Amino acid sequence: MEKMIPFIRVMEDGDIEKLDGMVDAFLLEENPDEQYGLADLLTEYGFIQEAIKTLENLNFLFPEEDQLKIDLAQLFLELNKEDDALEMLSNIEKNSESYPQALLTLADYYQMIGLYEVAEHKIEEAIALLPGEPLLQYAKGELLFETGRYLEAARLMEDLLASKSELQGVDLSLKIAEIYSAGAAYEEAIPYYTEALQKEAAPEVLFQAGYAFFQVRQYETAAKHLNHLLEIDPDFFSGYMLLAETYAMLEKNEEALSAITDGIARDEFEKEYYLFAGKISLKLGRVKEAEGFLQEAIALDPEYMDAIYILSSLFSQEEMDEELIDLYETLKQEQFEMSSMYPLLATAYERLEMYEKAYEFYKLAYTEHKEDAAFLEKYLYFLLEDGKREEAREIISILQELQPENSEWFDMME
Known part of the structure; x- marks a missing residue:
């Protein structure tokens, strides 16, 4: 390990030129085991080109060592040098002990480029050679998971869990929980989240478990996990x-x-925090507090449609007509129009006895609300009050179609 300390210092400094010189000298002076250890270290720190140089030197010295070819292929794939990687793997004979690992590396490559059927075929070929190898079973499970075959993936991982709880540092209980959750099978995921949390109450796991309990409407347990998470x-x-x-x-x-x-x-x-706070404040009847939260949300995103609509509805319901009009004018200055505000603005101008503006917005709203009976009824009475009888007839005709059981519209037309 002491021999690696100078390399660590140079890598942390990012001095590539000096590192290259040190690697060249190391390859001339040190034994193969030390060189292989250096390749691991270089890979860990992300100096892939230098790691490849080290492994290529070892591959030249020991061309019969297939593990070196696999290591090189994996690094070539990291650099998107697929042809070099495939050439390395093609040099491994089928009777080699490393052939199943080569197949697994090929499966990783084909999975990475989206050729899932080819990847699965390679894994199955490897499993046929080593039927009891857990790593191959796990690789197949991951492939099934990625391709959306959640139930098959979960069943395979459950078989692995029966013999061991972890595989290469992966908590199999947590992996099964994640697979079931991805397939929206939250009820099935919960026992595995519980098992994983008994080993370690990691924040991400607490959140995922809380979400699963939320989805199955076990809200008290969800709140318990989420409070623990935030603590x-x-x-x-x-x-x-x-x-x-x-x-x-x-x-x-x-x-x-x-x-x-x-x-x-x-x-x-x-912004979503402010929107939610605004909604909850409205439920609690705290109108001014809700207004403040919603204004903050819109300040963060002037085109935040959900917040704009709720604030507009609040102003309309509370008959805060001038505030509603001010909000619209502000949005208009930002060159943002929201047609869902038009019916509310029409009502606001009507209440302020600004009938020309009210008529303008009723007409604008009419384009998109021809199937909204409540809006049409308000528009109808506005037109009748304003003496626009021909336009009123058109609205009554639509209401007759929408509500044929309501005799009021037929009587009105007569």
Whole structure:
């Protein structure tokens, strides 16, 4: 290890020229085992070209060592030198002990370029040679997972779990949970998340488990996991939104608002936090507080349609007509139009007795709301009040089609 310390220092400094000279000298002076160790170190630090140089030297010295060819092929693939990689692997004979690993490397390559059937064929060929090899079974499971064959992948991983809990540092319980979750089989995923959490309550696992419990409507357990998550990692930002949503489903709106405001305190630039806080504030009847949150969301994204619509609806419902018109004018200055505001603006101008502007927005809204009976009824009475009888007839005709059981429209037409 002491011989590697100078290399580590040079790599951390990023001095490529000096590193090249040191590697050349090392290859002349040190034994093959030391050289192989250097190749591992260079790969670990991301100096792939230098690692290839080291392995090529060893391959020249020991052309019969197929493991060196596999190592080189894997590094060539990292550099997108597919032809060089395939040439290396093609030099490995079928009777070689390393042939199954070569097949697995080929499978990784074909999987990477999207040729999943070819990749699966290579893995199956390797499994036929080494039927009891867990790494090959795991590789097949990962391929099935990536191609959306979740149930097959989970079953295969469960077979592996029966004999061992980890494989090359991978927690198989957690892997099975992730596979089931990817296939939306959250009920099946939960026992495996629970098993994984018994080993280590890692933040990401707590979040995934919380999400799974949320999906199966076990909100109390979801909240427990998410609170634990935020205790150990207060900067796990997505946890705040999920926790707030969980409390909202439990109708614990005060706790939901508290959770999302904690999230805002951690990440004041997340517009979705403000939108959710605005919605919850409205549920709690805190209109001014809701307005403030929604204004913040729009300040972060002037074209945030969800926040704009909810704030517009709030202004309309509270008959804050001037505020609604100001919001529209501000958006218009930003060259942003939102047609869902037109019916609300028509009502606002009508209440302010600005009938020409009201008529303008009723006409604009009419284009996209010809099947909205509630809007058409309001528009109809506005037209009748304004003496626009011919236009009113058109609206009545549409209402007759939409609500043929309502005799009022037929009586009105007569």
